[in-house]
Amino acid sequence: MLLEKIKEALSSLYEEIQAAPETPAAPEAEVKAAEEAAPEPQAAEGETVQEEVKDEEPSAPPGPKETDYKTKGYHLDVELEPGKVGAAVEILNRENFFLEAITGVDWIEAQQLEVVYDFNNFTELCRVVVRARLDRSNPEIPTISHIYQGANWHERETHDFFGIVFTGHPNLEPLLLPEDADFHPLLKDFKA
């Protein structure tokens, strides 16, 4: 019940992305591709591009993914752009979810840092994982500590360990590390 409700609510975040920038962008891409391949007849080129787009879509359909709870331990996996996380957390807040933890993962090979938010619900078992990938050289994401006050410490801890900057955080000082710490020990290239 709750799972379906929250899945639907969170899906709206993806619809906006799809509806606004992507649909107008697609014809532009076609035109560009057609222009680049000037000597070929336009109609044929347009078709091939459309086919490519179709091929990509089923492999990664955007939207909240239901996961197998028994093997994974959570119900819904929500990967978002960093700018959309705040909106997703607002939705979860409206449905009375609570924040279990915030943490990071260093994907050094992809040069990305992942922020992971774990949510759970007091009334009905429904674990939602919200995640966003950040550029490793400039890891910034808006804070959610104004929505969930408990996020304050979790974000400070994640800043300690990974150097992820939560913009708008009221007090992003070291929490568990020494007050003058200028290192981030959970980065994979950290050397003690």
Added chain:
Amino acid sequence: MNGLLQQDVNQETFTLNLGPQHPATHGVLRVKLVMDGEYIVEAEPVLGYIHRMHEKMGENRTWAQFLPNCGRMDYLGALSYNHGYVAAVERAAGIEVPERAEYLRVITVELNRISSHLLWFGAFVLDLGGFTPLLYAFDDREQILDLLEAVTGSRLTYCYFRFGGVYNDVEDSFISGTRAFIKRLRERLPMYDALVTKNIILIKRLQDIGPISKDMVRRYGATGPVARGSGIPFDVRKHEPYSVYSEFDFDIPVYQEGDSMARYMVRMDEMVQSMRIIEQALDKLPDGPVMAKKPPKIVKPEKGDYYHAVEAARGSFGVRIVSDGTNQAYRLKLRSPTFSNLSLFGEACRGMLLPDALALMGSLDLVIPEIDR
């Protein structure tokens, strides 16, 4: 001199430093307090004095080598941490656990929960100025430590669970000893009730002190007795039944008041419920192996991330694993319950008298090594 006399009366606040070495913080926790006379204007806990970076240790040793670390975070409820970690790895690697092993896990974890609550009971009343109950509580707790020492080999920093079961089987003396202990504690609890719970001094120190609303619990993600003392019937053992908890008949004590007394009552009632679980588990304890038939020699969970939560003595303890398919964790996140429980302290104690804030802090049941990890 003139400057002092002209000061605005409302500006007469001063900063008070509590800890990091203070008997009421039970460990190395520091709290910066801005005081207006005896009243707290602002409080900010300062953490990290016993931070050891267990999460990094999880990344640079094998899955099995991390097992002893679990007993060194929440050193009063170490078996819950054992349970959370092995259950997460078992979920990730798809390891089956024989039933007898799960029963033994439940029995030992619940014994550990009682011992943790007994220590909290003694120390909490000590914070409030009553010395005697501590000695009684330690006497009872000692019985549990003896029982668990015989099974696990250690008295505090247990490392008893393995991937796929438990380290060794229990002897008959453990079962009879546990039954004897439950009989003994059942006789002692009415004494605690008469001596402490119904004591007018204790009631005056706790009732209506440090109220925590349901909304505050949710905003800070507090769990365990803190949530249940604020009327939220949230217990991972019932909410998300893991291990064999679904096979036992037990209640979740919930109090609506949200004050320190409610949290006190939740823990006192929980000891009774834990005894019920242990008794049922002893009655039903199945025969059979205590280890999976062929536990993998080298654990290599498949790529991906996994989450498992258990109800520790202080609330929901969660383990988030990110595996890259090797014999070491790519990332190991440990979600400790008191970290979130303490984070609401700053808001909850605003405007309180300092001694009342210490009562509130005691009612949160803090274990600092678990917060700092």
